[in-house]
Amino acid sequence: MTEEPLRYAYYPGCSLHSTAREYDLSMKVVARAAGVELLEIPDWNCCGASSAHVTDPFLGFALPGRVLALAEEMGLDVVAPCAACYGRLAAAREEAARHPDYVRRLEKATGRRLSGSSRVWNVLEWLSQERVSAAVREALKRPLEGLAVAPYYGCLLVRPPKVTRFDDPERPVTMDRILETIGAVPVDFAFKTECCGASLGISRTDLVSELSGRILAAAADAGAEAVAVACPLCQTNLDSRQEAAGLRQGRTFDLPVYYITQLVGLALGASARELGLGRHLVDAMSLLREKKLA
Amino acid sequence: MKRVGVFLCWCGSNIAGTVDVSRVAEKVRLLPGVVYVEENKYTCSEPGQASIMKAIKEHDLERVVVASCSPRLHEPTFRRTLEAAGMNPYHLEMANIREHCSWVHTDREEATAKAFDIVRMAVAKALRNEALQPGRISIEKKALVLGGGIAGIQAALDIADAGHQVILVEREPTIGGRMAQFDKTFPTLDCSSCILTPKMVDCAKHPNITLYTYSELEKVEGYIGNFNVTIRKKARGVDEALCTGCGLCQTKCPVKVDSEFDVGVGKRKAIYTPFPQAVPNKPVIDKENCRYHKTGKCRICERVCEAKAIRFDQEDTIFEEKVGAIVVATGFDLFDLEAYGEYGYGLYPDVISSLQFERLINASGPTEGKIRRPSDQEVPQSVAFVLCVGSRDDQKGVSYCSRACCMYSVKHATQYREKVKDGRAFVFYMDIRTPGKAYEEFYRRSSVDYGVEYIRGRPSKIYQKGKKLVVRAEDTLLGRPVEVEVDMVVLAPAMVPKHDAARMAQTLGVSYDGYGFLNEAHPKLRPVETNTAGIYLAGACQGPKDIPDTVAQASAAGAKVVALFSQDELTTEPMVARVDEALCSGCLWCKPVCPYKAIEAKTVTERVAGRTVTREVASVNVGLCQGCGACTVACRDGAMNLAGYTNDQVLAEVDDLLADLRPACGQR
Ligand SMILES: Cc1cc2nc3c(=O)[nH]c(=O)nc-3n(C[C@H](O)[C@H](O)[C@H](O)COP(=O)(O)OP(=O)(O)OC[C@H]3O[C@@H](n4cnc5c(N)ncnc54)[C@H](O)[C@@H]3O)c2cc1C
Ligand code: SF4
Numbered sequence: 001m002t003e004e005p006l007r008y009a010y011y012p013g014c015s016l017h018s019t020a021r022e023y024d025l026s027m028k029v030v031a032r033a034a035g036v037e038l039l040e041i042p043d044w045n046c047c048g049a050s051s052a053h054v055t056d057p058f059l060g061f062a063l064p065g066r067v068l069a070l071a072e073e074m075g076l077d078v079v080a081p082c083a084a085c086y087g088r089l090a091a092a093r094e095e096a097a098r099h100p101d102y103v104r105r106l107e108k109a110t111g112r113r114l115s116g117s118s119r120v121w122n123v124l125e126w127l128s129q130e131r132v133s134a135a136v137r138e139a140l141k142r143p144l145e146g147l148a149v150a151p152y153y154g155c156l157l158v159r160p161p162k163v164t165r166f167d168d169p170e171r172p173v174t175m176d177r178i179l180e181t182i183g184a185v186p187v188d189f190a191f192k193t194e195c196c197g198a199s200l201g202i203s204r205t206d207l208v209s210e211l212s213g214r215i216l217a218a219a220a221d222a223g224a225e226a227v228a229v230a231c232p233l234c235q236t237n238l239d240s241r242q243e244a245a246g247l248r249q250g251r252t253f254d255l256p257v258y259y260i261t262q263l264v265g266l267a268l269g270a271s272a273r274e275l276g277l278g279r280h281l282v283d284a285m286s287l288l289r290e291k292k293l294a
Numbered sequence: 295m296k297r298v299g300v301f302l303c304w305c306g307s308n309i310a311g312t313v314d315v316s317r318v319a320e321k322v323r324l325l326p327g328v329v330y331v332e333e334n335k336y337t338c339s340e341p342g343q344a345s346i347m348k349a350i351k352e353h354d355l356e357r358v359v360v361a362s363c364s365p366r367l368h369e370p371t372f373r374r375t376l377e378a379a380g381m382n383p384y385h386l387e388m389a390n391i392r393e394h395c396s397w398v399h400t401d402r403e404e405a406t407a408k409a410f411d412i413v414r415m416a417v418a419k420a421l422r423n424e425a426l427q428p429g430r431i432s433i434e435k436k437a438l439v440l441g442g443g444i445a446g447i448q449a450a451l452d453i454a455d456a457g458h459q460v461i462l463v464e465r466e467p468t469i470g471g472r473m474a475q476f477d478k479t480f481p482t483l484d485c486s487s488c489i490l491t492p493k494m495v496d497c498a499k500h501p502n503i504t505l506y507t508y509s510e511l512e513k514v515e516g517y518i519g520n521f522n523v524t525i526r527k528k529a530r531g532v533d534e535a536l537c538t539g540c541g542l543c544q545t546k547c548p549v550k551v552d553s554e555f556d557v558g559v560g561k562r563k564a565i566y567t568p569f570p571q572a573v574p575n576k577p578v579i580d581k582e583n584c585r586y587h588k589t590g591k592c593r594i595c596e597r598v599c600e601a602k603a604i605r606f607d608q609e610d611t612i613f614e615e616k617v618g619a620i621v622v623a624t625g626f627d628l629f630d631l632e633a634y635g636e637y638g639y640g641l642y643p644d645v646i647s648s649l650q651f652e653r654l655i656n657a658s659g660p661t662e663g664k665i666r667r668p669s670d671q672e673v674p675q676s677v678a679f680v681l682c683v684g685s686r687d688d689q690k691g692v693s694y695c696s697r698a699c700c701m702y703s704v705k706h707a708t709q710y711r712e713k714v715k716d717g718r719a720f721v722f723y724m725d726i727r728t729p730g731k732a733y734e735e736f737y738r739r740s741s742v743d744y745g746v747e748y749i750r751g752r753p754s755k756i757y758q759k760g761k762k763l764v765v766r767a768e769d770t771l772l773g774r775p776v777e778v779e780v781d782m783v784v785l786a787p788a789m790v791p792k793h794d795a796a797r798m799a800q801t802l803g804v805s806y807d808g809y810g811f812l813n814e815a816h817p818k819l820r821p822v823e824t825n826t827a828g829i830y831l832a833g834a835c836q837g838p839k840d841i842p843d844t845v846a847q848a849s850a851a852g853a854k855v856v857a858l859f860s861q862d863e864l865t866t867e868p869m870v871a872r873v874d875e876a877l878c879s880g881c882l883w884c885k886p887v888c889p890y891k892a893i894e895a896k897t898v899t900e901r902v903a904g905r906t907v908t909r910e911v912a913s914v915n916v917g918l919c920q921g922c923g924a925c926t927v928a929c930r931d932g933a934m935n936l937a938g939y940t941n942d943q944v945l946a947e948v949d950d951l952l953a954d955l956r957p958a959c960g961q962r
């Protein structure tokens with residue numbers, strides 16, 4: 001093949017360097033296998049989610065705006081695995097087009113130019129683009145046959161639709177298609193885009209147990225054995241609240257919550273260690289062993 | 295120079311309150327050509343008009359300028375005044391110093407200066423006004439009614455009863471429209487077919503009505519009084535003259551498909567009439583599903599038909615008719631509910647539309663009026679009715695209110711409670727809108743006497759939980775979230791324009807709004823006319839409305855047609871475009887800009903430098919031309935002129951205004 005390798009400016013955001021290291025690891029495994037280069041944006045800063053934009057609109061724009069400006073200097077599109085980071089970056093790009101005064105202020109404060117030339121990709125878009133999904137299909141080593149997975153998108157990947165312009169905000173299917181590509185069985189359920197409670201996980205654990213619990217219940221009732229996510233916050237909430245949610249509902253949950261990239265990596269033959277599958281709270285390995293997938 | 299009289303109106307204080315009319319009068323007196331100036335408190339009043347007539351005689355006026363309100367209001371009035379004084383009415387010129395001046399300004403000095411400018415321009419133009427003579431055209435006293443819903447039926451009957459011929463063209467195999475699908479109608483709950491079917495039969499039997507069902511309008515040419523319409527009668531596969539309507543073919547036909555009339559909750563055959571009371575009661579063969587048309591084998595219907603009426607090889611027939619007026623009554627469609635992914639329409643079988651509910655509750659519907667939910671045919675013990683699905687939603691639907699859904703959902707909830715005695719009916723609404731006679735009372739009764747439970751809030755999500763559906767919303771009266779578990783959900787979709795309304799409007803040459811509803815000529819004062827003379831509107835094609843409003847509008851449209859037909863000839867507006875063939879280069883740039891399709895090419899033969907040449911020039915059909923003037927702007931050669939608004943006249947106004955740039959009244 002003489003085709004240029006696909007290259008992206010990679011924005012891990014704070015989570016992928018801390019609590020969600022397995023997301024980072026699995027991103028890189030998949031990228032390598034698909035022949036995609038992820039170049040981490042040098043000197044990136046926090047996207048500000050979600051405190052900055054509720055404190056000061058300009059700050060909410062400027063933090064992700066600076067990241068975009070850095071990516072533009074690299075001349076690359078950005079891929080942002082965290083749904084919240086993705087949302088902030090996409091919103092900043094949108095605001096840059098609508099508020100020239102913001103752009104001027106940002107350029108003055110950072111000494112960098114922002115034109116909006118770098119597009120922002122979320123993980124699902126990135127995985128489902130033709131070249132990546134073709135590469136995945138070709139490199140498939142261990143199709144996840146018989147694994148019933150509920151694709152959980154959360155709120156931020158698809159909303160607000162005018163900013164994300166990604167899939168159907170109420171009934172998205174991109175992750176379902178990716179799961180099909182790697183041989184798993186996507187389980188359709190009604191709570192694909194319900195809120196998991198997001199950052200209230202710190203201040204209102206009761207609410208998060210309630211909200212995340214509903215998602216888990218809907219997934220389990222629809223016949224899912226596991227949940228796939230594309231956001232560190234969703235992962236944390238669904239993974240860590242199963243006991244509390246179970247208590248509230250008088251039932252027990254035992255649903256491993258995988259990053260979609262972990263499942264793709266698995267299907268591409270990567271090892272559990274490479275994908276950080278030991279870092280989960282709900283045992284992520286037993287189910288896979290049971291299904292002879294790890 | 296012509297002798298001009300100028301009449302300045304105070305309009306009570308409407309003009310005089312802001313414009314110093316007397317000062318304008320002083321200045322006007324000095325304008326070239328002006329021989330007489332008069333001020334009046336109300337020029338349009340009887341004494342005001344009388345004094346114009348008197349001045350015309352006494353001062354030998356040849357042109358008259360009335361400086362008052364908009365010509366839209368009183369130009370016809372003052373033209374009649376001139377005519378009564380023996381003058382050509384087009385020697386009148388109006389200067390609008392009210393809408394264009396006093397009403398929109400507050401500074402008296404500036405308004406006075408501007409009023410003078412407006413008047414001096416009118417005087418400049420009046421000096422060049424020419425006598426114009428209206429034309430006469432004949433009227434074909436036959437009407438085309440397009441669409442056979444309740445609107446079309448009513449209009450057709452009214453026109454036919456007045457003694458005129460009507461052609462009623464309906465696209466579907468039967469007339470009746472939406473109303474034929476309903477069980478009962480609000481607010482009186484009288485049976486829909488009991489009040490509709492007699493009218494349908496009247497239409498079919500009326501000696502003055504010719505019914506073409508399963509037919510389409512293909513082309514419209516001509517103008518008021520003289521339209522040529524082309525109609526395509528689609529092949530029914532059945533010889534209507536022979537068919538007795540016995541229905542044997544339908545019982546024997548082996549192919550079953552979803553019935554459009556039952557909106558998917560019932561079935562029909564490949565040869566079918568949409569419902570038993572269809573008019574005409576003659577089936578059609580649906581070629582797409584007919585086994586014979588698909589595989590070459592079957593012909594069962596042909597075998598069983600005793601009347602030998604089946605014609606597999608029947609072809610569409612196309613014919614032309616000449617009509618004098620057209621009533622458009624093409625109705626509406628319903629909003630696509632799948633746009634609301636969060637409501638699960640199309641995903642959960644027990645989330646249905648209001649129209650499907652009409653069929654479920656209809657005594658002659660697929661369940662014979664027993665309410666059974668689609669998934670398991672059980673009688674739902676609780677039903678949620680969701681209003682405004684698509685309506686009043688800028689994000690996912692349309693901004694407007696669909697007007698009938700509140701009331702028909704109140705009707706549905708009441709009917710449900712009547713049939714399922716201990717069932718619970720929930721209505722999720724934003725506002726309940728009941729602006730009609732006995733409507734509010736009907737709504738109150740549903741809650742007081744029938745125990746319908748109203749929850750104010752637009753649901754955010756509907757999802758399946760076991761055999762139940764959960765409706766989640768915010769109760770905005772209590773300010774807290776609610777979740778209601780029900781057995782069935784009925785969504786009330788917005789009424790939207792017919793899917794092909796825009797195309798139909800273009801075929802007819804009438805205008806439509808941003809949504810695709812056809813435009814009336816004036817939202818208050820000309821609600822059933824279109825901007826194209828001779829074409830009228832009735833029913834929901836003009837905007838969402840219920841049956842009482844539809845019928846009222848249909849009768850109004852009928853009355854307009856009858857009034858038109860009461861004349862033998864029409865006078866035409868002489869202010870139409872004219873081509874100076876000597877100047878016209880035949881580029882025909884004017885043709886596409888004409889919104890009324892009034893311009894065609896024509897060939898002229900002339901002698902140039904001793905040789906005979908033929909060339910193309912533009913030609914205006916004065917029957918179609920509405921005098922909008924668009925072509926005159928497009929014409930590069932200056933060959934196109936609007937009578938009464940020639941380039942010459944308009945430029946005279948501009949020249950006069952710019953003649954001395956030193957402001958005439960000295961201020962500024
Ligand atoms: C579920 C529901 C319940 C309702 N219940 C009530 C009620 O109880 N009381 C009440 O007052 N109102 C009710 N309404 C409103 C009512 O439906 C309308 O007021 C009424 O149908 C409007 O009549 P129409 O003739 O303008 O349109 P339609 O009923 O839509 O009829 C239009 C006709 O024109 C035909 N047509 C369309 N385009 C063409 C074409 N290009 N060429 C030829 N023919 C064409 C169509 O096939 C159709 O037969 C209800 C509406 C809905 C959706
Ligand atoms: S086509 Fe024949 S069988 Fe069918 S309804 Fe007409 S007469 Fe009866």
Ligand code: SF4
Nearest residue numbers: 547584585586592595
């Ligand atoms: S030929 Fe077609 S319409 Fe007639 S019975 Fe067979 S399938 Fe039905």
